[in-house]
Amino acid sequence: MLLKKYPKEVQQILSKYPPEGKRSAVMPLLFLAQREEGYVNKAAMQDIAKILDITETDVASIVRFYTLYHDKKAGKYHMQVCTDLPCALRGAEEFLDALCDNLGIEVGETTSDRFLTLEAVTCLAACDKAPMFQTQGPDGIKYHENMNVDKTMGLISVLKKSVT
Amino acid sequence: MSHILLRHREIPDINNLNVYTKNGGFAAFKNAVTKMKPNEVTDVVKNSGLRGRGGAGFPTGMKWSFIDNKNWPHYVVANADESEPGTFKDREIMEGNPFQFLEGLALASYAVGANVAYVYLRGEFWELGAVLDQKIVEMEEAGYLGDKLFGTDYSLRIYNHLGAGAYICGEETALLESLEGKRGQPRVRPPFPPAVGLYGKPTIINNVETFANVPMILANGAEWYKSIGTSDSAGVKIFSLSGRVRKPGNYELPFGTTFRDLIYKHGGGVQDSRTVKAIMPAGASSSLIPVDDKVLDTPMDYATVRTLGADLGSASIIVIDDTVSMKWLINKTVHFFKHESCGKCTPCREGTYWMSHLTEDLQHNGSTGDVDLLLNVAKQMQGKCLCALGEFATMAVVTGIERFRKDFDNEVRA
Numbered sequence: 001m002l003l004k005k006y007p008k009e010v011q012q013i014l015s016k017y018p019p020e021g022k023r024s025a026v027m028p029l030l031f032l033a034q035r036e037e038g039y040v041n042k043a044a045m046q047d048i049a050k051i052l053d054i055t056e057t058d059v060a061s062i063v064r065f066y067t068l069y070h071d072k073k074a075g076k077y078h079m080q081v082c083t084d085l086p087c088a089l090r091g092a093e094e095f096l097d098a099l100c101d102n103l104g105i106e107v108g109e110t111t112s113d114r115f116l117t118l119e120a121v122t123c124l125a126a127c128d129k130a131p132m133f134q135t136q137g138p139d140g141i142k143y144h145e146n147m148n149v150d151k152t153m154g155l156i157s158v159l160k161k162s163v164t
Numbered sequence: 165m166s167h168i169l170l171r172h173r174e175i176p177d178i179n180n181l182n183v184y185t186k187n188g189g190f191a192a193f194k195n196a197v198t199k200m201k202p203n204e205v206t207d208v209v210k211n212s213g214l215r216g217r218g219g220a221g222f223p224t225g226m227k228w229s230f231i232d233n234k235n236w237p238h239y240v241v242a243n244a245d246e247s248e249p250g251t252f253k254d255r256e257i258m259e260g261n262p263f264q265f266l267e268g269l270a271l272a273s274y275a276v277g278a279n280v281a282y283v284y285l286r287g288e289f290w291e292l293g294a295v296l297d298q299k300i301v302e303m304e305e306a307g308y309l310g311d312k313l314f315g316t317d318y319s320l321r322i323y324n325h326l327g328a329g330a331y332i333c334g335e336e337t338a339l340l341e342s343l344e345g346k347r348g349q350p351r352v353r354p355p356f357p358p359a360v361g362l363y364g365k366p367t368i369i370n371n372v373e374t375f376a377n378v379p380m381i382l383a384n385g386a387e388w389y390k391s392i393g394t395s396d397s398a399g400v401k402i403f404s405l406s407g408r409v410r411k412p413g414n415y416e417l418p419f420g421t422t423f424r425d426l427i428y429k430h431g432g433g434v435q436d437s438r439t440v441k442a443i444m445p446a447g448a449s450s451s452l453i454p455v456d457d458k459v460l461d462t463p464m465d466y467a468t469v470r471t472l473g474a475d476l477g478s479a480s481i482i483v484i485d486d487t488v489s490m491k492w493l494i495n496k497t498v499h500f501f502k503h504e505s506c507g508k509c510t511p512c513r514e515g516t517y518w519m520s521h522l523t524e525d526l527q528h529n530g531s532t533g534d535v536d537l538l539l540n541v542a543k544q545m546q547g548k549c550l551c552a553l554g555e556f557a558t559m560a561v562v563t564g565i566e567r568f569r570k571d572f573d574n575e576v577r578a
C-alpha cells in the first residue's frame with residue numbers, strides 16, 4: 001500500500017541509509033504513513049515491517065515509544081500546548097486553562113466535531129515565545145508562538161476553513 | 165561586538181547561499197579540503213580550545229582525535245534534538261544561519277574522514293527539516309556537497325533524519341539507537357561512539373552550536389578564538405535566557421559574562437521588578453543556585469559556575485523570581501523527567517514515578533515528612549542510573565530541598 005501509493009518517497013527515504021542500516025527508514029516511513037489519516041493503522045505497520053524486513057511488533061514498539069506517532073484516530077489536528085517549566089513561568093498553564101474553557105474540553109480530549117485534540121506537552125524549544133503550541137495535522141507540524149486565546153480561536157477557524 | 169554565530173542578526177539574508185558565500189562562507193571548507201590534511205583541521209580545532217556546546221563541555225578537537233582509524237567507514241552526526249527545557253539556541257542557528265552550521269558539519273566530516281553525515285533533528289522541527297533539505301540541495305548544486313569536491317577525491321553527503329518526540333534521544337547513544345530505527349534507549353558505555361557508533365562504526369557526535377563555531381575557527385585561526393572568552397572556556401556561547409525576565413531570548417556573549425549582565429543588561433531585568441531568587445543555568449536538568457549579589461557577579465564559564473554547585477551545561481538560563489513556589493517548581497521538573505524516562509533501568513523508571521507521586525502530594529496536603537522522603541528517594545537514585553537523565557531528574561529536587569528547605573517547611577504541614 002505505502003509502496004504503491006508513494007513509490008518515489010519510499011525509495012528516496014531508503015536511499016539515505018546504507019544497506020546494513022535499512023531499518024533506519026522506519027521513522028521516516030511512519031511519518032509518511034501517518035500523513036493522511038493522522039495515525040498509523042495496522043496495515044501500514046505491516047507494510048513498513050515488510051519493506052524493512054523487521055517484525056510488526058518492532059514497528060509497533062517504535063510507534064508507542066515516540067510521542068509524535070499515533071496509533072489511534074484522534075482529532076484532525078493535535079494542538080499541543082507546551083506547559084513545561086520555562087513556559088509555565090510565562091503563563092502557559094493559565095493559557096491552557098482558558099483554552100479548555102473556550103473549547104469546552106479538558107486536556108487530552110477531542111472536540112465533538114472531531115476536529116481538535118488538545119494536549120499538554122513538554123518543551124518545544126520556543127521557551128522565549130510562550131504561550132506557544134504546535135499543531136500536528138494534515139499539513140505537518142507547525143509552531144504557533146506568542147499566542148493568546150483570541151489568536152488561537154482565530155487560528156482554529158482558519159484551519160477549519162482550509163480543510164473543508 | 166558583532167556576532168560570530170548568530171550572524172543573521174547583522175546579515176538577515178545570510179540563510180541565502182549567495183549571501184553566505186559573499187560573506188566568506190565555504191572558504192574555510194574549500195581551503196581545508198584542497199590544502200589541509202584532515203588531522204590538521206582537527207589540530208586547529210583542538211588548539212582553539214572549543215568545547216562541546218551540548219552540555220558536557222567536552223573538548224571538541226580531542227573528541228575528533230579519538231576516532232578509530234582502524235575501522236571504516238566513519239560517520240558524523242549533528243545532535244539537533246534540542247529538547248532540554250529552556251534551550252532554544254540550535255533552532256535559531258539552523259533557522260537564521262543554516263549554512264554556517266552545515267559548513268561546520270562538513271569540516272568535521274572532512275577532519276575525521278566521513279563521507280556521510282546525518283543531522284538528527286527533533287521531529288517537532290518538521291518545518292525546519294524541510295528548509296534544511298532545501299539548503300542541502302543548494303549546497304550540492306553549488307559543488308559543496310557530492311562526489312569529488314573541488315576536484316579532490318573527497319566526497320560528502322549530508323542527510324536529515326527526523327526524530328519523533330523523545331527527550332532521551334538527545335543523549336548521544338540513544339540518538340544513535342533512534343537513528344538506527346530502534347527505540348531511543350541509551351547504550352552502555354564504553355565503548356564510546358568514536359570507537360563504536362552508528363551501525364557499529366566510528367562516529368563523531370556534536371551539538372549544532374559546536375559545529376557552527378568551526379568555520380569561524382578555521383577562517384580566523386585558533387589564536388583568535390582563544391582570545392575570546394576565558395582561559396577555561398574559549399570563545400562565545402549562546403545563552404538561552406528564559407523564565408521571569410523581561411526580554412527572554414538568545415544572547416551570544418563571550419564566556420565570562422556575568423549572570424548580572426545577562427539578566428539585567430541584556431535580558432532587561434526581572435518581570436514586575438521582582439528579585440531573582442534562583443537560577444537554573446542548564447535548563448530543567450540544573451541544580452538550583454540560590455541567588456545573592458555574589459552569585460549575580462559570577463562570570464559564566466564551565467569551571468566558575470561549578471564553584472556555585474551547579475553545571476553550566478547547555479547554558480539555558482532559567483530565571484526564578486521570588487514569586488515562584490519551590491514545591492511547584494520541582495513538581496514541574498519531576499513530571500518532565502518521569503515523562504521522558506526511557507524506562508530501561510529500574511532506579512530511573514521507578515524513582516521518577518515515586519518522586520512524581522510525592523511532589524504531586526506536596527502540592528495539596530504533603531507534610532515535612534514527605535519532603536524528607538522525597539529527598540531520600542532522589543538521593544537513592546543518584547549514581548545508580550545507566551545514563552545522565554536519571555541523575556538530571558534528581559538535581560532540582562535535591563538542591564531545591566537542601567538549599568531552600570525553609571520554603572518547603574513554610575509551604576507544607578509540619
Ligand SMILES: Cc1cc2nc3c(=O)[nH]c(=O)nc-3n(C[C@H](O)[C@H](O)[C@H](O)COP(=O)(O)O)c2cc1C
Pocket residue numbers: 215216217218219220221222224243244245246247248331332333334335336337369370371372374551552553
Ligand atoms: C538526557 C540527555 C539529553 C541530552 N540532550 C541533548 C540535546 O538535546 N542536544 C545536544 O546537543 N546534546 C544533548 N545531550 C548531550 C549529548 O549526549 C552529547 O554529549 C552531545 O551531543 C555531544 O556534543 P558536544 O560535544 O558538541 O556537546 C544530552 C544528554 C543527555 C544525558
Ligand code: SF4
Pocket residue numbers: 332349350504505506507508509510512513549550551552553554555
Ligand atoms: S537513566 Fe532513565 S533515561 Fe537513562 S537509560 Fe535509565 S531509564 Fe533510560
Ligand code: FES
Pocket residue numbers: 082083084085086087088122123124125126127128130132249250251
Ligand atoms: S518550555 Fe515551552 S517551549 Fe520550552
